[in-house]
Amino acid sequence: MSQDNAERSADQLPTWNLDHLYPGPDSQAVKQDCSDAAAKAKAFRQDYEGKLAGLSGSELAAAISDYEAIEETLGRLMSYAQLRHSTDMTDAKVGRFHQSIQETVTGISAQLIFFTLELNRLDDLDLAEKLKDSDLARYRPWLEEQRAFRPYQLSEDLERILHEKHVTGRAAWNRLFDETMAALKFPLNGEELTEAQILNKLTDRDENTRKAAAKSLASVLKQNLRLFTQITNTLAKDKAIEDSWRKFQKPVSSRNLANVVEDEVVESLVEAVRSAYPRLSHRYYALKAKWFGREKLEYWNRNAPLPQANDRRIAWGEAEKHVLTAYGEFSPRLAEVGERFFSQGWIDADPRPGKASGAFSHPTVPGAHPYILMNYQGRVRDVMTLAHELGHGVHQVLAADQGYLMANTPLTLAETASVFGEMLTFQSLLRSESDPTRRKIMLAGKVEDMLNTVVRQISFHEFETIVHDKRREGELLPDELCDIWMQTQQASLGPSLSFDDDYRTFWSYIPHFVHVPFYVYAYAFGDCLVNSLYAVYQEAEAGFAEKYLEMLAAGGSKRHKELLAPFNLDASDPAFWGKGLSVIESMIDELERLDTSM
Template sequence: MTTSFLKTRSLARLPEGRQVSAPEGEAAAPVAAPRWDLSDLYASPEDPAIESDFVRLEHVARTFENRWKGTLGKASPADLAHALQGYEVIEEGLGKIGSYSQLLFAAHTTDPACGRFAQSVRERLTAISAFLLFFPLELNRLDDAALEKGFSENAELASWKPYLRDLRVFRPYQLSDEVERVLMDMAVSGRNAWVRLFDETMAGLMVSFEGKEQPLGDVFNYMTDSDRKKREEAARAISATLAANNKLLVDITNTLAKDKATIDIMRGYPRPVSGRNRANMVEDEVVDALVDAVQSSFSRLSHRYYGMKARWLGLEKLEHWDRNAPLPDVQDRRLSWDEGKAIVQRAYQDFDEEMGRHASTFLNSPWIDAAAVPGKSSGAFAHPVVPSVHPYLLMNYHGRPRDVMTLAHEMGHGIHQMLAGKKQGYLRSDTPLTLAETASVFGEMLTFQSLLDAESDPKRRHHLLASKVEDMLNTVVRQIAFYQFEVQVHDERRRGEIPAERLGEIWRDVQTRSLGPAFSFTPDYDLYWSYIPHFIHSPFYVYAYAFGDCLVNALYGVYQDSPAGFAEKYKEMLAAGGTLRHQELLAPFGLNAGDPSFWNRGLDVISGLIDQLEAEPAA
């Protein structure tokens, strides 16, 4: 997201997926997994096609500006539709180059050459986008009545109504053309530069552990080791590395929070989260209802589950390195890449034949970067790229059941992006974050049920069920706690710079309230807010995970109750992309996110799984 009021996708079309934390799991020998092939975009950073495309797009953008700037208010409906089509072509061309540089950088974050290439691409994209900036600004100045009349007179223009509707949500916060241009230009050496510094710093962090220097993400993998002493040692080693870099990470956080506050005040946003909510096309009240519902359920969800887990582990209190500890007496089975692929393929195929074909296409094409290698972005994401190519998926596959679930999650994103892009095109396929998590979490649920149905061993079933509950708590409770941390940080930053100690206090407070009395947090845990990339990349993104998980829990309940015809309605929902709001998308399923009871329906699913764990003997 640029500092412009609009989602300038050619500059930063955000990947969708799990970038909330470093991968967690037991350390083991690397599992053979594929790297992607980006040649469907460009052959290499030296590919002459990149320079050729830059030159062509700059010429087309200049021509577009000369043709349309200052004329949109007098344009006929047919001319306006023609201008929108031309704008989309240019944006998609810029998006293709930007996507290539982002993906290359994500796969080789510590490579200085890739970093320089990504930065040079950002700078050139910004320069070309300056010729286009007038267009959305002038579109937002068009008279409502005249635009509605144009929709009724011209079917082609009417097809752009959803895009213009979403763009005009930002009308009250739009600044002058000159100020918008300055904000866009300054983002390259301002916000974007700080984000790059964070990414390169985190990718390059090494942790002294077990007598050698290891990447931060690799040491995080020990946080679910069955040996508690090893978990503690890994946690303390991570804490030491975060402490050594704390000043820089605090400075980055304060600088970006101040940058956001300055621009939010200029635009007149009532709250720090307001811009995110408008980008997500969701009302402030709906988000508040979600947060209130989850917070009210802390005791029946996370507090209850982690109390049970402490008993299973034979501990009076859990420390933060016990949160993702494996259950006792269950051997952690490693799944090869081919085994993981087969599980995900079967889950999608059993749900719907067409969805199974899409999954097969992804799994058998070089579109997934799954190898866990040094210097690569941690976590996982799906990048929609452009409709004329295909999405790409990134993850770090270690062979754990959780990695299979991550593959299913990103596969859902990929299929969603492909269906929406094919039907809606580049600009109208962009799905708000609150709905972008729908297909991914639904894919996870399908895969979980497939794994659970295939497991006959009671201990393993109990383990799978507990793992699913933990994933859901991480997705709902933990993300809402992240959100509450961000709210407090951004509120306090408006009053002055926040010292490191205060950031740690806020973090400890939200973690204590959300995870409950089963935990006793050591002081070093105060540092753990600093490695979470979403706080830096896209403030307030995190509540979308909880939104998506609760929404999918309700949606999956509809599927279980009435499977006939569900898949077709589900695929229509995905193919709608960004053309429909959440009320319209959920209406065919009899669901309404504006109803306060909607969120409790989703949270009841998690509570029900915890009920099952309480009723069954522990593994």
Template sequence: MGRSHAIAGRHAARPAEIWNLQDLLRDPAHDLDVLRQELEEQVRRFEGFRDRLAPEIPAETFLDALKLAEAITRTMSRLGAYAYLWFSENTKNQKARAFKAAVEEMQAGFANRMLFFDLWWQKLDDASAGRLLAGAGDYAYHLDSLRRFKDHALSEPEEKIINVKSVTGRRALVGLYDILTNGLTYTLTVNGKARTLTREDLLVYVRDPDARIREAAYRELYRVFARHADVIGEVYKTLVTDWKQEHLGLRKHRSPISVRNLMNDVPEEAVEALLSVCARNAGVFQGYFAIKARLCRIRKMSRYHIYAPFREARRRYSFAAASAKVLDAYRAFSPRLAELAGRVLEERHVDVAVRPGKLSGAYCYSVIPGLTPYVLLNFKGDVRDVATLAHELGHAVHGMLAAEHSIFTFHAMLPLAETASVFGERLLSDAWMAEERDKVVKQSLLIRQLDDAYATILRQAYFVRFEREAHRIIGAGGTMDDLCGTYLSELRQQFGRAVAVPDEFRWEWLSIPHLFASPFYCYAYSFGNLLVLALYALYRTHGESFVLRYLALLAAGGSRSPEALLKD
């Protein structure tokens, strides 16, 4: 207990310090050459299995191939993680960008040489596949997942072309979006003084007590995005067209979202039900915002003001204090969770400070089983930043608990990927409420929780609703005006009469990275938050007996289907 706090405090005393990437690579240029040679030798050995692949292949030989594939994947994952984390520190860093490009090109080349195995496995007859699956152990669900895509696989030459072109195509465009949007600057007048801000700095002011400041912050955010709308919009349209051409045109998926559903191993009916239920119950949050308008004395609630604070002091937390608060909340639920979360801080696997060019937002990167995950934050010290720390450390402990699985099965499937993160936030919120004695502060905390529930349930579902329409519009030759008009219409439907939505919010979708990098990802947030509400109710009912079952759920990682894991 004391050790975790002491180390968290030491780390936090230097908030500008970036994370320690030496647990991945010591010398990137040198290590890249060494690991490339190592991978070359391993991939050459793997290619030796090509002539041994047949329906009657011995189970031992099949497992040998899988173990070698896992070793190769671990090394490539380590290189890929270093490249992305270095790039995230400063998207303007030319050396980091060059290293990332070199790693991605190398990864595509090695992946192409190994493609034959997955394609053979997908085409193997069911009886032979069943025999091999019976002895596959922890690899079984990974192998099952590959076979889910057998009807959508292409020939080996076609798959190779797609892999190579994605480096300079889709992945390059997503990188361009990151470089452009994370390099934007904004000007806001505060206390009579014009300030030049990063996006992370600007977004602090959308929760400012002064309504004029909140409105000005949003206006400035979308003024800047509108100025770059032509370029960002073309990037998006190209990404959507690429998704359509590959997944619908070549692979013959039924719809753009069905690709993601198959990846997630979730029935399309379940996703449709999720999105429909969220839309049908939009009135719940509309009613909430009407109540909030009265509480915050806002004459007419507007999209500018949905995150307005409620009679709260502007509390600021050092990173040390935030870390201690999160670890205490985790420890009250499970000392094991606190121990694992503390290790992320102890090993300096957190990048804390806001910097120009740094990737916006926050994420957790679980690289390989057994290696402590990395967490990126843009920590400014407000209450939301403490909650974000709890969220990202939840992701980290999820990966750490699943470390006994292979690299193919330790990552949680997307529908469960947000479970530990949202549960961590819930633990923090309850701890805050339990220790607080001031009624007004408690009301403020509850309002923040409801604000977050809106942002992570209804808002995310409507992003996916917009994506479905956007893919249809672009496929039919629609324009930026069509996309922005559709987004604004969806937004106004989402808020109904309870919240006025000014016209400049038509540009909001341009600022949402998931729409560009991971189409249809966002329903995982809706799913995860609703699931956590159900799980947390079980915890409140069953107490300690629930804790062990919950930890077992996290420890399963992605070794079984989401449905099978939740049935347990």
């Protein structure tokens, strides 16, 4: 356990220290970086606009290096503003600072738009000749990623308009959604709860509490459904307009291109999971309904703890120990990097009013370090969330050496380290448990987490696909969105779950639909990939951990085929997804065996 945690009480939850980025919103450092970035961006445009074709390889490498430095400064400013805002979305001054930095950064970065557009106009043979320079060759993966967007690139004037209007368009609607959700209060048993708290009550041991929480969630969402419908319609139409101008064939295509994954690979994943619904979620929830002595399980019992489950609250210090022990059993290096998050104030875990719900690990910039946000409630699932986000954080630390332009991993691979961290933690805890009842409870919890990550996220993807397709035909009414939600949920979760009209509103609180359209399939991609990767690890000889850390350290400098090749895995192989899904299936098999033997 870290020294900081040893000094505070075992259950005191940490809050992060953003001074590592800037000492305060009104600090001279913030003002200086804004001023310096603006001056450097203006000078950069004067020095390079219209001149890239005439540069040598080494000169072009120097230009990219200058561009990267400016972008990193802007990234540091935006990270600071976003992180402050995520911990208090109801404070108007915090919101104003976030908006002002976003407007400043957007204005400065508009000066740089010409650069990637002009890079993409370079002749292939000319660029190939320039890439013979070793300094420029280092940026080859980034250049290839930029040039993949060439067929969808607009004129500089249009690109600049889209860029500058982002703060009053998509970003403004995102902010409206976030601040609305953060301000909502959900009544339960005489208390006013935040979104994170009411969602936590859906896993409470008492069924009456779970049902009341579900009804409260539905009631408050329904009161705000008109607003959430307008946000969804506006953002879907905004995307459709831009996709049309760029000539993307499908709403998901732009996300796939950004994820450096082919449309057919994503389609193969979706079809594999969809065809596995009966073997996975349908079968598991039928089993769970039987454990609860019912023919059908009410939706508020979907994530209920099993009747025999111990509801003991896990203190923060104990959660830290569990996760770092599991990481250390796999690789001391993994645990050493992970420990820094606890000892150096890189985690904010305290659930409080105004704070963003859910969890994330924000990479900030290579010159700083990542920050983890979560809302720790002391459940086993929270320990797994900690393991998940710490996986992201360690990945981001290891990849930082690639530099600002190539440190970030495509979303399809960004979930690898997080899900692998969960699996390490779960398997470590399972190995230490010999009691059949406890093993059953742990396996059931893991299966539910995997179903939430794979089946539920693919059903979310199906919801988004239908919504965006139908939005191209016209605005969707609240009831139409609710109908699509029910259609995709019932298909994915199966006949052993029962729903009432209150569940129809639950689509409206999913933030990924608003913030990052078509993000959600990346979770299923990552889970299936990790299941296959963990199977290789179990059979591997010495050296697996080293290859795994090398994969994480590659960041965005390699594509999924290159990264998975050392493990003899290929996500473009249709059989690949079956391997990953078979791991979930085998766990349900074991639960059925345990059920008959007890």
